[in-house]
Amino acid sequence: xxxxxxxxxxxxxxxxxxxxxxxxxxxxxxxxxxxxxxxxxxxxxxxxxxxxxxxxxxxxxxxxxxxxxxxxxxxxxxxxxxxxxxxxxxxxxxxxxxxxxxxxxxxxxxxxxxxxxxxxxxxxxxxxxxxxxxxxxxxxxxxxxxxxxxxxxxxxxxxxxxxxxxxxxxxxxxxxxxxxxxxxxxxxxxxxxxxxxxxxxxxxxxxxxxxxxxxxxxxxxxxxxxxxxxxxxxxxxxxxxxxxxx
Numbered sequence: 001x002x003x004x005x006x007x008x009x010x011x012x013x014x015x016x017x018x019x020x021x022x023x024x025x026x027x028x029x030x031x032x033x034x035x036x037x038x039x040x041x042x043x044x045x046x047x048x049x050x051x052x053x054x055x056x057x058x059x060x061x062x063x064x065x066x067x068x069x070x071x072x073x074x075x076x077x078x079x080x081x082x083x084x085x086x087x088x089x090x091x092x093x094x095x096x097x098x099x100x101x102x103x104x105x106x107x108x109x110x111x112x113x114x115x116x117x118x119x120x121x122x123x124x125x126x127x128x129x130x131x132x133x134x135x136x137x138x139x140x141x142x143x144x145x146x147x148x149x150x151x152x153x154x155x156x157x158x159x160x161x162x163x164x165x166x167x168x169x170x171x172x173x174x175x176x177x178x179x180x181x182x183x184x185x186x187x188x189x190x191x192x193x194x195x196x197x198x199x200x201x202x203x204x205x206x207x208x209x210x211x212x213x214x215x216x217x218x219x220x221x222x223x224x225x226x227x228x229x230x231x232x233x234x235x236x237x238x239x240x241x242x243x244x245x246x
Contacts, residue, residue: 003173004028004051004088006038006079007058011135012094015166016055023170038075041082048086053173054079054123055092060110063216068110076117084122091123092173094165097131097183098226104218124177128169131185131228134159134242137195141207144215149208153217155192158185158227161237168235183228187238195239202243 003020007013008029020027028047030036036043038058048054058075062068083091095115099108118125136159141150168184193211200207213219 001052001174002026002028002050004030004048004054006030006036006054006056009033010057010059012057012133012162012165012169015163016057016169019163019166019170020055020173023174025170025174038078039071041078044078044082045085048082048088051083051086051088053090053092054083054088055094055169055173057094057169060107062110063106065106065109068106069113072110072114073117076114076121080117080121080123088123090173090175090177091118091121091125092169093118093125093127094169095127095129097129097185097228098221099129101225102221104220105216119180126172126175126178126181128172128181129183129228130165130168131158131160131183131226133162133165134186134195134237134239135162135199137192138199138203140192140217141196141200141209145207148206149210150196151210151212151215152193152196153213153215153221154211155217155221155226156189156224157192157195158187158189159195159239160184160186160235161242164235164237168233181233183232185228185232185234187234187236189227190239198239198243199246202246 003025005017009031017027030047036047060071099111102108144151
């Protein structure tokens, strides 16, 4: 199949491209750096010529609610419209477990708008909700790290390896549209603070971690809010195995 990946130069995008190519598919890479701009629409029609399925793993760093909704809304609307013009038969969206249970998070609000547009849009679709990735804790700590210390929310997660996410997306893209896919998650629950500590240790770094609910993640995300549903698809790579491969 000829399959396009939106956000192909990012971490998950690159892994998804590799997974699709291993499975024998022809992959079209789409990103702003490669001349395809989802916000302006530049390059979309040419990129989607002959494409049968699209995997959207685009992301935004916007922390303002309006900016997040505007980015995901504009990019998704432009992408879906171009897919409809090109006759694309399957739109696969990577989403996040728990976004419908959290109200105050700007990124989650943007992702909810993205899901709405896809589910109400003109192209048959599959939405794949994933738990947070194994590298999430290090990234979160990096947002606030200063003078050897960082604040981290004590979130309860069931993190998933990025490569496992890519494998699922590649499998789903090659199949028929299925609506909302079951949650995908890793095999074990973890505490975000401990994940950050262990990741820093694996990289030979010492960072003093301060657990706190102040910041991007508040207490509305405490408890089991971010855990997958009971029918989740459990992927194989443990956090320990991922750490060992750093």
